[in-house]
Amino acid sequence: MKSEINIKSIAEALSVSISTVSRALQNNPKIGLKTRELVLEKAKELKYVPNPASMFLKGKKMFVIGIIVPALDEEFFTKVINTVEDFFEKQGYQVFVFQTRNDMKRQDNALELMLKYRVDGLLVSLAGNTTDYSKFKKVEDFGIPVVFFDRVPRSYKSHKIKCDIQKGAVDAIGFLKDLNCKRIALINGPSNLDASDERLNGYLLGLQKNNIRSSQSLIKSCDLTKKSAMAVMEEFLSQENVPDAIFGFNDYVALYAMLVCKKRGIVPNQEIKFVSYGNLPITSLMSNPPLASVEQFPDKTGMEAAQLLLSIIDNKVEIDDYREMIIETKLVVH
Amino acid sequence: MKSEINIKSIAEALSVSISTVSRALQNNPKIGLKTRELVLEKAKELKYVPNPASMFLKGKKMFVIGIIVPALDEEFFTKVINTVEDFFEKQGYQVFVFQTRNDMKRQDNALELMLKYRVDGLLVSLAGNTTDYSKFKKVEDFGIPVVFFDRVPRSYKSHKIKCDIQKGAVDAIGFLKDLNCKRIALINGPSNLDASDERLNGYLLGLQKNNIRSSQSLIKSCDLTKKSAMAVMEEFLSQENVPDAIFGFNDYVALYAMLVCKKRGIVPNQEIKFVSYGNLPITSLMSNPPLASVEQFPDKTGMEAAQLLLSIIDNKVEIDDYREMIIETKLVVH
């Protein structure tokens, strides 16, 4: 009901055939210059907007990429998005964004939308509570390639670009050991995240390598919200075995934990040292950022994921020739 | 070429007519229960995905809303996005996001995409360098309603939800006056932004109301990047007339300016007081946040914009019965 101008309207207004109009609009050289100009002019005059239906009917490419992230208010993801956009724009694609806010239902809806809009490819960082991958299967069965990045599925077979979380953890623990920390606590993320598992493993491995005894009382999880992270920190400060270092799931968690210290008059990074993941620019605004943070290179992650996706779209890599890539991490000391 | 499964495949597989399949998939009660179940089962088995072409051909609603913002890494916009999503999800719509990164060309591309995908409505916060509104005209002529929020066009007629920037500035200056500040500097945004004009006007009005003489040397602009904001602050500190207060375009600008102070050993908010716009949660993580910040209520902005857009979509408000709304601001002292 929106606009009733179609190529037929233009054809009638100019007394030419529909095919002539169609070809003129595509700048087909078979159409004479005069006719072509007339058509283009009339199209503008009538405010013609092509109906995408035929694109879908004829199975044409849409030149659109979808990117699904857990959250838009995490700097890591916006950095990835920017890189992906820059890359695909150069290739003539547009990128649109969808956030799941860590909800699988929203994620599934997003996948249906991508299917409906026939995107040419999909980059995904998983919602935290993803338990069922059938929608991803559906998308891929349909022929739309999916590349996971950062928060990648544990067992589901697919293309994956992830960073070496474990090595980052080992480095971080080593750094704290050198500062003579002995009671290093981990504020981890939710247990259903693969990323949490890897942090825990890296943390334990790091302790082991540095001959530090691990303790159940120094390992706690939060759901990554401010409230939850602060509550966990309160627990640490209230218990008998008070940590002398905090290893945060990411910079935000560390910053939230620091807030609790400040509230209690404890100056961060003195009695209690902080390290975390992300090395996000936001920390550069703080007077007391974490002493060190594991850089995860969102630019590189985004670039690798985008390049892999394009290769699959261009049939240079088979859609089911699943590739995995590990992005190196680096502990950055501030 | 992606998937060749259509309702015809299902119809043939079950030896029923295409119309029966179509109706069964729509849960049309005219179709017998057994048939319906058979069809649904077969559809799943064959991994049928409906072709959106017919939606477009028949002019059906897509139940999709687009939202275009200048940047995803500004907390204000992600908050608006969250609110808009929550609202529209309840109404059965999906929301997809596009960022322009303050580039009009990207914005125009995004508008073409919205047209191509036939979104039911559009929420837009303008790219900084928007000079030409013809693409917006095109979208609206086509019948897709557009509601601008926060960064709204100055002269282009449209639906607009914006906040009372000027009053915020006057309040902020009053606050600084009470702290005995006499040389209040403004670090404004780029001059092509309407939001910059309003801040300047509010700033000047505030000075006037408080009997403070304005000075050209206390007004500078940056392009909102960290580098640019810090450069401006350097200038202020190097010039003869050193400010005793900084009024920042937003919290980020103020935080960047504070970094310069710290680098020079000046403790922020002592010799030089800071106030800004946004009252963003991020400032709560700082040990020295701006003394006060003008809250712009992203939730309210998003909600009002979403509600207005829905009213237009539902034909409760005519698309060209342009509404404007001013969201009150509030100076929040930390």
Next chain:
DNA sequence: TATTGAAATGCAAATGTTTGCATAATTTTT
């Protein structure tokens, strides 16, 4: 002038789905 060749344009089929109308099958009523 007739013939050839090229350029410009038109016809009609094809694409996937919905839907009003028609028909067929079944059940209910007389």
Next chain:
DNA sequence: AAAAATTATGCAAACATTTGCATTTCAATA
């Protein structure tokens, strides 16, 4: 048992555009 009412299914047109093939138009050549 026949007629009427109900239920289930099918036919075919409609939607906007593209495109292979056919046709027309016109200019150039023989």
